[in-house]
Amino acid sequence: MDAATFFRALGDATRLRCLALLHAEGELCVCELTYALDLAQPKISRHLGQLRQAEVVEAHRHGAWMHYRVNPDLPDWARAVVDEWARAAVAAAPYADDRRALHGMPDRPENTCCA
Structure with a gap:
């Protein structure tokens, strides 16, 4: 991994929002990210890709x-960059709002989501 590729990958607000949630939560399904960020699944999947x-x-x-x-x-x-940035961003909008939305996600019926 070279620095230019790494920083280019972080150069988008949606990708940063995904990264913040993944850093905070450990592992998430696309449906959870879609719900928390209130964005379409293809957009989330493209940024995760x-x-x-x-x-x-x-x-x-x-x-x-x-x-x-x-x-x-x-x-x-x-x-170190991801850890330090995530510690600083965790309480700021929109990252804190995304975590609140994720934790407010209603239970999903079996087979309609990753739950």
């Missing part, structure tokens, strides 16, 4: 749903 291509996040399939997390193999310098 860009983060994945840059190796900032990794994904695995669980049934029909993709689950994402911050790449545990980030280089130390990149992990």
Whole structure:
């Protein structure tokens, strides 16, 4: 991973919002991110794909749903940037609002979401 690719991947508000939630929550399904950010699933998936291509996040399939997390193999310098930024951003809008929305997500009937 080179610095230009890493910082380019972080150069979008939607990708930063996704990264903040993933950093705070550990692992999330696309449906959870879609709900929390109140954005269309294709838009969320496109941005997650860009983060994945840059190796900032990794994904695995669980049934029909993709689950994402911050790449545990980030280089130390990149992990330090993400950790420090996330600590500073956690209480600021829109990141705090996104977490509140996620935690207010209603229970989903079985098979309609990743739950």
